[in-house]
Amino acid sequence: MAAKYKTPGIYINEINNLPNGIAQVETAIPAFIGYTEKAEFNDNSLINKPTKISSLTEYINCFGRGFLAKCNLLSNKIANNGQEAVKINGNNYIIDFANHQKAYMYASLKLFFNNGGVACYVVSIETYQNKDNIVLDNEKFVRGLNLLETQIEPSLVVIPDAVNLSKIGCYHLYQKVLQHCSNMKNRVAVLDVFDGFKPISSQVITEFRQHIGSLHLNYGVAYYPWLETSINSKNDITFKNINLNLSELSNLLPEEAAKILIEEFINESQPINGEENLHEALLILSPSYVLLIEAVKKVLNILPPSGAMAGIYAMVDQNKGVWKAPANVSLNSVIKPTIPISNSQQEILNVDATSGKSINAIRSFVGKGTLVWGARTLNGNSNEYRYINVVRTLIMVEQSVKNGLEPFVFEPNDANTWKNIKSKIENFLLKLWRQGALAGSKPSDAFFVNIGLGVTMTANDVIQGKLIIELGLAIQRPAEFVILHLQQQLQNS
Template identity: 40%
Template sequence: MKTPGVYIVEKNAFPNSVIEVATAVPAFIGYTEKAMHGAKSLINRPMRISAMAEFQHYFGLAPTPLFGLTEAAAADDNTVSVAAKSYQLSHDSGKNLLYYAMMLFYQNGGGPCYIVSVGSYTDEVTGEKLMAGIDLLIKEQEPTILVIPEAVLLTEDDCIAVQQAALAHCGGKMRNRVAILDIWQGYKPRQHPAGDCIDNFRDKLGINYLDFATAYYPWLNTSIVQQHELSYQNLAPAELLQQLLKQERNLPDELPKLDDNASAADQAAQLKLQQQLEAIGEISADWSKLDSAERVAKQMLLHKSLKAISPLYGQLLGQMRAMINLLPPAAAMAGIYTMVDNTRGVWKAPANVSLSAVVSPAVTISHEEQEDLNVSTQGKSVNAIRSFAGEGTLVWGARTLDGNSPDWRYINVRRTMIMLEQSIRLGTKAYVFENNNASTWATVKNVIGNFLSGIWQRGGLAGASPEDAFSVSVGLGETMTSNDILEGILRVRVMVALIRPAEFIEISFQQQMQKS
């Protein structure tokens, strides 16, 4: 100060604070109808969205499923029978799952997320492209959950390779996110003649980074696709469908001629047969010359006519819908994680929660059958999704794949620790290059302590008092040596008591003597 006068000097009264990072921002990798942001391609470019409408705007709509009909050797629950012959439906094309997974995610409470489109519906689903999509997320710090729904479309070995890459990404490279894995062919019961899908999953997955992943079984029968979204246009070949419908209705290829003296009843029956034949014949009609509105109207009218005259047609539509709606559960669980985090906090186990847009689990699991899923000698716990009378379909497990680890057995413990680590890391960046002295140590200790105290007050840490819930240590002779200070290292030790779920509740009963 060189000139006499009054000078005002402002001093900060409060240090920087630690802000809690977002805990439920999934990243989905897969194939989409398109990937455009205006004139800019979004292929292999992670894009953040916050609603299903945004997904449809940037990445398009659902794939067009095409089913084939082939003669089957024997009848079962998945065949239709006509004229003593059985026919099998097969899902030939339009199998991509990402669009339906996003629908399931938002139905179960999903919010902001990242989409990595690695190709279009015309491209073959390959493990190389999906793994390349995982690598694209290395530069993105916000995602906290990784989901790859279309890995189950690959062969079993390729699916496992993609899942191992997801584990290495979450637990090896980033360490700030977890992977939700789907069981390959998890719609089959464990007693299936082709083999136990759970044992195969456990045997092939390996043992690396299991505490950064969780898996759920079985797949889900959902209500994402409605029956009105399917029609005869999703069935091929049209000629075989026409033949089956004629056989079902006992219709001739050509109408017999009536005598001039035919009764009114015969004429009415003849007219009915003619209408049915005309409707079935229109299945293979070429309406390309009509404008789009008129074409859609005619196709809708034909669809309604076929439903009215043919129970077989309705049965085929029902089976097609059931096959499309059989979805792996990872996307639904990503939505559950988001919903539970927003309503209860990341420290609440995402279990004992009902699933929306889900009719039932694909496999019914009993109490005894869940024992091996939950507690395994290998330690690879798989969480069950079960149906309970009067309660619907519930998530009935909250373990990571590292089920034998007392530290990281529960997914909410791992995700809470990730949140604390990342929040404190970002909050203390303000003190990089500050003086490594007692003043800075006290400030850092105070900043971290205030943050953890707030988490404890919200119920995120265990303990009757802050002292029981956490401790923060920093200082020369306590966490650092003189040599650490010379090398510019400031060491802070944070200990937290994380909340674990009451997974097993034991209530003991015993008789007592009569007292009155």
């Protein structure tokens, strides 16, 4: 309707000749599901409430810190899963978690932020504050996963504590996660191999492929092996992390000075910070205690890689773009993979001729550190959805275009609307092509947008209110195999 002017003067009307552009959606905002120390902010419970945070400090304020895990001392004749034995008082012991003592959520969040993570969602399904153990419940994980159906922003799903369920429970949950991602169509699952700290020869890879299922593999990516990290420092570990009372610890340690100190601590009234002072004194008086603390620290620092990989995704997306493969990238706060992987072993991970379930290797290279050395989805036999950056780029384009076209709902289904829509999408894809997301020497080689009567729609489609758009994209694929042909030129006589 034309404006009505009643007062003499000069009036300016700004005419917008360019339609609003399509904004690129966020691509690396993971949702972490698991057990936390607490779940409260401003006296409001955060249990089963997806909560967005932007820093580790914010996580600590809302969800607390890590679980005080306890480790058993086992005779190396009883249990030896490849751990190094620690020699105390002439006896060799293997350090391993006591039952129901594992919780990887807090450590995985630290890995996420240390490796480039910026923001994420946290779904606390239960708290462990003032509890001596954690009994995991598969149904609580599924309930937390279902809560993400109402959240549009998360683009990754990470459940570090899934590996602490039983083997069957873990893979049952993984199947639920893949189904969830397929239903939502705007996120992918970053999965850990169950018992991924064990060598390939222990059948962990074979079991992963057998139990993960065969559905929705486009939406999953897995990494192996687990990581030996530096997340927990020596200052984070005390005798409280050893599943012995003080009398048992005194009997274990051979140093007489340590025995006397512990005995005095037990018999006398304990001052403020008494346990901390006892720990510091034992570090000075007992070399055996130092060895024990170091061994416990090493066990607590063995972590599944999903949290670190979520951070790598965020870092690569921020610096290069979602279309760049998150591979050939070093990991922070990581000492080395728990299992060294050779080229021949990576062939087993990379290619599975039967099922196509590729598993990405994390490898250590001399002079380079620990690198992510793979970027395949679980659907490794698919030519279209083999690479995780291709899948995530497609998701980004689909969601961005979907959001950008919402203003056209209930607009006239005519040529003017089709022209505006095509212009918006082409401008968006042209920008992506210039950034390097799409392959092709010119835009027409990189993408096409088709829309219109007789092109993508029939007259009956228009009558029924359908507006159909056809997009074609040439997404960049990583140079996974760089092959050099060398020829030696002999000197002419």
